[in-house]
Amino acid sequence: MIESVNPVSGKKICSFEALPDAALEEKLALAERAFRTYRKTAYSERARLLLRAAEILEAEQEAFGRIMTLEMGKPIKAAIAEAKKCAEGCRFYAANGERFLAVENVQGGGSIHFQPLGPVLAVMPWNFPFWQVIRFAAPALMAGNVGLLKHASNVPQCALALEEIFRRAGFSEGVFQTLLIGSERVEGLIADPRVKAVTLTGSEGAGRRVGSAAGRHIKKSVLELGGSDPFIVMPSASFDAAVETAVKARTINNGQSCIAAKRFIVHEAVYDDFTRAFVRGMEALKIGDPLDETTELGPLATPGILEELEEQVNKSVAAGARVLTGGKRLEGSGNFYAATVLADIAKNSPAFKEEFFGPVALLFRVADIGEAVELANATSFGLGASAWTKDAAEQARFIDELEAGLVFINGMVASEPALPFGGVKNSGYGRELSAAGIREFVNIKTVRIT
16 A cells, blocks of 8 residues: 655545556556657657646646645645746756757767667655656656656655646656556566666665666666765855855755755854854744745654654764754654754764754864865765855865765755756766756667768
C-alpha cells in the first residue's frame, strides 16, 4: 500500500495499491513500444508538447502547489513557486534542446550525433516533488527518450499529477508513466533490458544501491545525492545580506534540501555579530500550517525524518554542542521541529560529519580563509557551497579550492535550468539541467563518411 499522509495532522489523505507484477510488465512493454515511435518525432513537435506542459503547470500552479503542500508540507507559497519553476524548465528545453543536440561537425572530417537511448527510469525524492521530476523529464523527453517515474512513496498524488500533465499536454501513451511501486522493486527495473538508464535523486545509501545495480547491468546512471553545504562569511561580506540569506538558505523547504546551507563557517572577526543576528533571524521565523501563506517554516515531511533529526541533534549536544536556539521538536500534532542553531560542535558528533535534513544550522568559527576552506572541504559531500566576500582574491580562491559541484559567491546556492547541477565526492556524479543534463542520456555517436 502506498499512502499519502498529511505531515501537519498525521492523518491519511488517501492510499493506492502498488502495481501488481502484471500491470508493471504492461507499463514496461508500453514504454518500449512508445519509444520506437516517439524517438522519430521532430524536435519541433517535442518542443510543442513541452510548451503545452508548461502552460498547464503555470495555469494550474495553485492547485499543483496545494497537492505538494498537503503531501510533504512545504509552505504553500514555495510550492506554487515550484510549479511555476517547472514551467520555466519545460520552456527552457523546448527553446534550447534542439540546439544542445545539434549534429557537430569535426574539423578534419566526421561528425558527432546525439541520439536517444530509450526508456529512462527516474527514482525521485519527495522534497521537491514536481521540480525534481521535471528537471529529469523535460530534457529526457526533448532528447527523444521516454520516462518511467518511480516517485517517493509519500507523494503518490504528485506522481500521478505529473503523469496527467504530460498526458494532457499531448504526449502519446507510454511516453511518460508513473509507476506506483515500492523501492524494493527498483533493482528489478534496472535489471530489465528495456530500461536503458537510471537517474536518482536521494540519499547516499539509495545512491549506492542504484549505482551498484546500474553498474552490474552496465547501464548509464546519474546520481544526485546528499550535501552538507558550507556557507562561508568573511569580514568584507555585505553583512545584512549575508545574515538574511543565511536564514533563508538554511530553512528553505523547511530545511529539507540537498543544497540548503547547513554548515555556517564564519570568520572570527564577524563571528559574534553574525551569530547574534543569525539567531534572531531564525527565532523570528513564523512556524505553522504550511497552507497559511504567512507561514515561513512548516513541518518535516514524515515522522521518520523528524525522529532522525531529533536523534542527530541530541547526540551532537551530548558530545558537547551548545544549543543557541531551538533544539527540540514542537509540542502538538505534526512533524514540527524548531528552527535551531548549534555551536561549539565536536568533531566526533553527527553535526560535524552528517547531513542534517531539517531546520538545524551548524555554526563554526575560523581564523582565516585557509581554515575556512579546510573546514568547508572536511566532509564526504561536495554538492554546493556559498561564500560571502567582496575581496577578489578571496573569491578566486574559493572558486578554485572549494570541493563542490556548485559554488555561489555572495548568493544562495540554487538550481536554474541554464546551469549544470550536480556534485562530487559522495554527493554523486553526472549533471542535470543545462546542455550537460540533456546529454547525459543520449548516445553520443561518432560518424565518419569516406
